[in-house]
Amino acid sequence: MKKNRLITRREALITGITSLGGLMLIGCDQPIPPTYGNILRMGDALTYRVHRALLPGQSLVKEYLLSDISSFPAIGTINPADTSKYYYSHIYDLLQRNTFTDWQLTIEGNVARPGKYSLNQLQSFPSKTQITRHTCEEGWTAIAEWTGVPLGMLLEYVGIQSNARFVNFYSYDGWVDSIDLLDAFHPQTILAYGMNGKNLSIPHGAPLRLRLERQIGYKSMKYLKKIVVSDKYVDNGDSGWAWYAGI
Ligand SMILES: Nc1nc2c(c(=O)[nH]1)N[C@H]1C(S)=C(S)[C@@H](COP(=O)(O)O)O[C@H]1N2
Numbered sequence: 001m002k003k004n005r006l007i008t009r010r011e012a013l014i015t016g017i018t019s020l021g022g023l024m025l026i027g028c029d030q031p032i033p034p035t036y037g038n039i040l041r042m043g044d045a046l047t048y049r050v051h052r053a054l055l056p057g058q059s060l061v062k063e064y065l066l067s068d069i070s071s072f073p074a075i076g077t078i079n080p081a082d083t084s085k086y087y088y089s090h091i092y093d094l095l096q097r098n099t100f101t102d103w104q105l106t107i108e109g110n111v112a113r114p115g116k117y118s119l120n121q122l123q124s125f126p127s128k129t130q131i132t133r134h135t136c137e138e139g140w141t142a143i144a145e146w147t148g149v150p151l152g153m154l155l156e157y158v159g160i161q162s163n164a165r166f167v168n169f170y171s172y173d174g175w176v177d178s179i180d181l182l183d184a185f186h187p188q189t190i191l192a193y194g195m196n197g198k199n200l201s202i203p204h205g206a207p208l209r210l211r212l213e214r215q216i217g218y219k220s221m222k223y224l225k226k227i228v229v230s231d232k233y234v235d236n237g238d239s240g241w242a243w244y245a246g247i
């Protein structure tokens, strides 16, 4: 893989995006994921390279028809306000009691306009609706319609800075995870507040979750609390789940 071919693809990807700095592949003959060198993350390097090198950066996942929508189980945390669980969040409990009127997404880090954004504010951005297939690492898949704000649009709005390389996510049930800017600016990467034409329900991550359509289900974080744009990535530790899990 030669530099000029990667750059050509990258230029194609960033058409229309002005402030994408620090994409990690620039200047590398072989793309490597940031988890490279961690023995428990060895699988990342292979899948990441294959996806990044063989597929065009902006390839889209298939979108389905309304008639394809299936039943959809809720997996992992299904309510951070459950007092019997180790991940119980008192703040989430209060927010939920008030139907998330006081909920705000914190956005900070390498952005010109850090701040807190209410659901109303996020819903005032142009929205994107997509019907996609979710694939869980446990072996099931399901199809749903998701509506939300494209993450790339939000990052543009808050003024992502040129030293940014990753978007780090924090949830009310204590999850931390991150994605690179290629995935963050992918047109199907959205922060979803709607599912199948209704407000996102609590089991599915209310009031806001990530939909990261080109990676496996656990990367689509539910119950979003905070986003930190950074030149560093946060990781969920050695959970045994790959950081990069392309599908
Ligand atoms: N915050 C948070 N996000 C999460 C999870 C979770 O437990 N907590 N589970 C993940 C897993 S493994 C999957 S398959 C999907 C499930 O989404 P669903 O509950 O809407 O089916 O959410 C992912 N995001």
Ligand SMILES: [Mo]
Residues within 6 Å of the ligand: 075, 135, 136, 137, 138, 217, 218
């Ligand atoms: Mo999953």
